[in-house]
Amino acid sequence: MQALSLLQHYAQQAQSQLSADIWHYLHADAGSGQQSLANVQGWQSLKLYPRPLATLKHPHTRCELFGERWAHPIMLAPVAYQKLFHTDGEVGTAVACNAQQGQMLVSSLASQPLADIIAQAQQPLWFQLYWQGDRPRTLALLQTALAVGYSVVVFTVDAPVKQAVMDLPAGIAAVNLSQPLSPKAIGPGQSLVFDGWMSQAPDWDDVAWLREQCTVPFLLKGLMHVDDAIQAAGLGCDGLVISNHGGRVLDTTPTVAEVLPAIAHAVGGQCKLIVDSGIRSGQDVFKAVALGADAVCIGRPYIWGLAAEGAMGVAKVIRTLRDELEMTMALTGVANLKALRQVSLF
Numbered sequence: 455m456q457a458l459s460l461l462q463h464y465a466q467q468a469q470s471q472l473s474a475d476i477w478h479y480l481h482a483d484a485g486s487g488q489q490s491l492a493n494v495q496g497w498q499s500l501k502l503y504p505r506p507l508a509t510l511k512h513p514h515t516r517c518e519l520f521g522e523r524w525a526h527p528i529m530l531a532p533v534a535y536q537k538l539f540h541t542d543g544e545v546g547t548a549v550a551c552n553a554q555q556g557q558m559l560v561s562s563l564a565s566q567p568l569a570d571i572i573a574q575a576q577q578p579l580w581f582q583l584y585w586q587g588d589r590p591r592t593l594a595l596l597q598t599a600l601a602v603g604y605s606v607v608v609f610t611v612d613a614p615v616k617q618a619v620m621d622l623p624a625g626i627a628a629v630n631l632s633q634p635l636s637p638k639a640i641g642p643g644q645s646l647v648f649d650g651w652m653s654q655a656p657d658w659d660d661v662a663w664l665r666e667q668c669t670v671p672f673l674l675k676g677l678m679h680v681d682d683a684i685q686a687a688g689l690g691c692d693g694l695v696i697s698n699h700g701g702r703v704l705d706t707t708p709t710v711a712e713v714l715p716a717i718a719h720a721v722g723g724q725c726k727l728i729v730d731s732g733i734r735s736g737q738d739v740f741k742a743v744a745l746g747a748d749a750v751c752i753g754r755p756y757i758w759g760l761a762a763e764g765a766m767g768v769a770k771v772i773r774t775l776r777d778e779l780e781m782t783m784a785l786t787g788v789a790n791l792k793a794l795r796q797v798s799l800f
């Protein structure tokens with residue numbers, strides 16, 4: 455029998471340490487619950503050709519996006535309320551990310567102040583923006599993040615209807631929001647979805663408006679359709695995070711591994727492409743870059759590390775994936791990410 459990998463070990467440890475409610479929130483899936491499994495399978499089912507005997511000159515995993523340089527392309531996806539999982543919270547994640555010379559996307563629903571997180575990180579971080587129901591409130595949140603030094607804005611558009619929620623324990627809240635968004639009050643016979651949530655959801659006009667307000671690189675997170683990617687590129691978005699939100703929002707979508715090649719073909723020259731949903735190993739990172747991604751995000755795996763060992767656990771998860779990426783590159787004869795983009799998968 456194979457020994458447990460570090461990630462599996464952390465997942466088990468996290469499950470035994472977290473309350474059932476918090477574990478369920480972390481692992482919540484839309485509908486049938488099959489989407490997050492399908493996401494993982496999507497990457498794992500792609501095959502690699504071993505390429506022994508290649509001479510690798512100065513191999514490395516360095517990655518550069520929007521003028522920022524990191525040691526590797528493994529970024530940390532925005533995950534809400536991180537103090538739910540460990541008292542280190544987002545600050546712990548940021549410290550780990552800096553120690554591992556990577557990048558993190560801090561959620562609009564962070565449980566610690568944006569200024570504290572970036573101060574402890576000792577590097578500029580990226581801010582994940584959620585629509586706040588209207589333009590003035592959304593702009594106020596954006597400006598708060600920019601004022602304390604967030605260097606890139608990632609606007610998440612795939613969760614306009616409230617999904618996985620839990621009653622937050624005392625002391626844990628979205629501390630950066632002046633007032634958390636709740637559905638608009640509806641009248642008798644009205645729909646909670648159409649008349650409630652969707653009446654305050656953003657649309658393409660809002661994306662165009664936000665792009666104009668934003669003085670730093672601006673990305674959309676949560677697109678899966680090639681036509682949407684083309685529209686976003688046309689509006690001047692600097693990048694896209696191709697994602698199905700880890701399977702938490704809409705059930706039975708394609709996997710990111712399935713949609714990425716067409717999107718990369720259509721807009722890869724215009725927009726930087728980051729992917730998430732189901733990335734569980736350095737081999738998955740390798741495959742994502744081979745299919746056209748410039749970088750990847752991981753979600754649940756680093757939260758397992760955070761829950762198990764705080765900042766140290768997050769750092770070990772990033773390092774493990776980076777080691778696996780290097781190993782995969784060595785076994786497939788690939789010296790760097792530029793060369794990796796030329797690799798064909800089976």
Ligand SMILES: Cc1cc2nc3c(=O)[nH]c(=O)nc-3n(C[C@H](O)[C@H](O)[C@H](O)COP(=O)(O)O)c2cc1C
Pocket residue numbers: 479480481490493531532533534561562563582610675697698699700701702730731732733751752753754755
């Ligand atoms: C507990 C949890 C909270 C999340 N919170 C946010 C969030 O606040 N903003 C956001 O854009 N995405 C959020 N996501 C989605 C992640 O950013 C990411 O898309 C997803 O976790 C990637 O899939 P993976 O968990 O399979 O790696 C959340 C995901 C989880 C598991």
